[in-house]
Amino acid sequence: MHPLHALGDLEAARLSALKALGYYREERTAYAQVFMLVHLGLVGMLAGQFSAALQFCREAEDLVERSQWTDRNLMAIARLATADILYLQGEVLLVEQMLSESVEPLVRGESWVDLFTRLFWLLARSRLQVSGFDTAGAAIDKAEEVAAERALPRLKIAAGIMRVDLLVRAGMIESAAQAHERIPVLREEAAADQWTWREACDFDIASARLALAQGQALKALDALEDLVSSCKSSNRGYHRLIGEIMAVRAAWKAGRQQQALAYLQSAIALARAHEATQLFLDEGQEFATTLRAIVRRFGLKAFSVDAVEFMSRIVGHGFGRQPRPSVATRNAESGIPAPKGLLSTRETTVLKLLTEGRSNKEMARTLGLSEATIKFHLKNIYVKLGVGRRGMAVSVGRHLNLTASD
Template sequence: MDVLDRFENNRLPDVVALDFLVAVKLGDVSRAERILATAGGAALVNLGQPLQASEKYPPQYLFARFMLATYRSEPPRQFLLDEAAQLLARTGPRQHLLLGAIYNALLEPHIRQGRLAEAEDCALRALHHYDAAEAPYLSFFVHVHRAMMGLTTGNPREATECLSAAERSLEKTAFETVQEERFLALLRAGAAYETGEPQAMVDFVETEFSQFAFGELWPSIAALALAHGADALLQLRGQKAAMQFVDRWRLQLWRSRRFQLLIEQRDVAVRQGAQRWRDARTRLEGIATRIGRLWMDTAGDNLADLQDFEDIVQALLWLRQQALEAPRDAALPARLVALEANPRLALRQRICLQLWSVWVDRRQGRIAQARQRLARTLGVCATHQCNAPILEERSFLLPLLEDPQIMRGEMERVAIPRNLRSGAVAAFGAGPLSRQEWRALLLLVEGCSNKEIAREMVVSLPTVKFHLKNLFRKLAVSDRKSAVAAARNSSLI
C-alpha cells in the first residue's frame, strides 16, 4: 500500500493492475471492480457479456478482468476463456511475466470445472515462463496450486512432491515470505490429513489459521481449507468446534455466492458426520440449488453429466443422506453408479461413493458383492495413501468391519487404516446398540418426540416404544433425558 500511495495520481496500466490485485488480495472485490471500471470502463467488469473489440484494452486490464472472474460468483464462461486465448495470442513470446500470469490465472476456472488435465497444462506453461523470467516467487504459487490439485483429487504423495518444489522456490526468493510459509504449512497439514492424520490440520487451525487474510486464500484453496479444517476438527474436537470453524467463514461476507453455497454444504457435511442426520436433512433441503430431493429421485443417468463442482457436492450430500436413511431403497444403487460414472469426480469422492455402495449392498443382502467392493476400495486407499475418506465415512465403515459376514475371504487380508476407531465422534451402529436403537438415540439427541421418531424411521409408534425400551435397558436408564446423558458419558455420542 505504501508503494501504491506514491503512484496516487499515476493511472498507467501497470499501476492500475497492481492496485486491483491489492484490493482483491485484501478481500475487497467491490473496490477492485471500481478500480478496473474507473480505469477502463464498465464493460470490463460486466462478466455476463463478452468484450467488444478486446484488442483496444491494455493487456493488464484484460488480465485483471480475468482475475475478477475468479473471485466473482459467476461460473466460468467460454467467452472469458476465449478472451484469455486472444490475450495470449497478442502477447509477445518474450513477455514471460505476463504469459506466466495469464496461464496461472487460467488454473482456477479449469480446476473449478474439473478439467484437471487442462489445469496441469496451464501450470506447466506458467512454470516455463516464470522460470524464463527468473521469478521463483511466482513459480511458488503455481507449485502450490498443483499441490492443491493433488489434495482435492486424493493424491497426497503427488501433493507432497509439489510442496517440496514450492519450498525450493521460496528458498530462491530474496525477500521475507511469512505468509507464503503459512500456505506451505496449511497444505502440508492438508497432505497429512489426506493420509489419515488429522492432528496437523487441527494444530494449524487452532494456532496459525487466524493469521491468514481471508482474501489471500484463492477460491480453490479456501474451499480446501474449509473442508479439511472442518472435518479434522470434527474428528478430533467434535461438532461444536467444527461448526465454530465453519461459522468463522460465514462472517466473510465479501465471499461470492458460490463460496457461501460451499459453506452451507460444509455445514450439512459436519452435521452428517456428527450423526445429526435429521438436522442435516433439514439444512440440505433448505439449500437453494436445483439439486434437491425431487431432482435426485428422478435424476437417473443425469448424475453422470453434472459439471459444476457445487452440483456434484450437493448430489454427494444427498446420496450420503439417502444411504443412511433409506439403504434398502431399490433405486439407490443405480443413483450411486450413475454419479460414480461422472468423469469430473475426484478419486476421494469415488472412494466415498464406493463406501456408501458397500453399505447399501450389505443392507440389501448382497453380502459377497459388498465384501469384494469393500476390499477393493480399501486397497485403492492404501495404494494412493488416501485414507481421509475412510475416516470421514467411519459411520458407514465401522459397522461393516464388525460384521462377521463381511470380514471373511478377501477382507481377512486387507489392512485397516489406523485412527479409524479413535476420535471425538462415535461411529453410527458400532458398539452395543442395534442399528435401529442407534437411530432412535440420535433422534432423541435431536429432541424428537416419539411421533417424530416414528416418522423419521418409518415405523409405528409401538415399534418406537419397543426400540426405546431396549435402548433404556442397555444404557441402564429409565427416561429420555437420562438416556442422552448416559450415551454422552459412555462416549456413544
C-alpha cells in the same frame, strides 16, 4: 484458479500448470512458482494423485522457506495445500494445528474461493475429531462470515454443504435435512457459474450421506453409483474415493453384498498406495462394522495381501478414537529415527541454537537474519514436529536426533 480446473478438466489443468511452472522456473520468478506448485498440489489431490500432490506442496513450502520470505499469507497458502494431503494420511492433529494457525493470514490476505473452501472443509473435519461438534460448527460459521464479507457465493454454497455433512455425522438428521433443503435455494440465488463440478460432487455426497442416515440405502446407492461413474470418466479420484467408500456401506445395507465387496476392493486399491486411511476412518464405527461383516462373508481370500494389511491398519487404528499425534511425536515416543529431510538445513540450524538455549535475538544475530525470520522458522519447526512450545521442540528434536552433527 485455472479455468480448466473450474470446469473439471483436471488433466488439462495439470498440463497447463506444468507448462507455466517450467516457464516461471526459467524466468526465476519464485513467487509465481509457489502458486503454480500449490495449484498442481490441489489438482493432484482432486485427481486422486495424492503422493504426487504432496511432493508439489512440499516443494512450494521449501521454496517459500529458501527465499526467506516472511509472507504469512503465502506460507499459509502452501501449508493449506500440504494439509489437504496430510489429512488424508491420518495426520489429523497436525492438520488442525496447521490450519488453526493459517486461518487469520488466509482470511486477511490474498486467496481465492477454492482455497477458502478447502480450508474450512478441512478445519471442520479435523476439529470434529479433535475437539468436537461445536468447534467444527464454528469453522463453518467462519466460512459463512468470510463468504459474506468477500461476496463469495460459491463459498456460501460450500459452507451450506459442509453443514449438511457435519450435522449428519453428528447424528442430527432432522437439522441436516433442513440444511439440505436450503442448498438449492443458495444455488438459485447465485449466478450459474457459482455451481461448479466440485459443488455438485460435494452436494451429491452430502445428499447420499443424508439418505443413508435416513435409512434410504438404495437411494443413497443409486446416487453414489452415478457419482462414482462420473468421477471415473473424468479422473476425479478424490471424490471417486469418497463415493466408493460410502457405497460400501450403502450397498451392504441394501443387501447387495457382492457390490459392497467390489466397492471396498476398489476403494482400497485407490487409497493404499498413498496411505490415504483417513477417509475410511471418517466414516466411523458403522463402516468398521460393515468392513468386518464383509470379511466374515467373503473371507480374507477375497483380498490381496496388501489390501488385508491396509484394512488391518484401518480397523486397528480404531474408529471413533482420538486422532493420532503427529508422525514426529509418535516417532520420538517410540524411538524411531526421524524421516530424512524432516527439517530443512536452516530449520535444523535454528533448532540446534534453540537447543543451546539461545533467544530469538541471539539466533538472529548469529545467523545474520531478522527476528521475524527466526520466528518464521520456529513456527515451521513447531508444525513439522507437532509441538506448540520451545521446550517441546527441543525435547522432540533430541529424541529424534535432529540436532546431531553429521
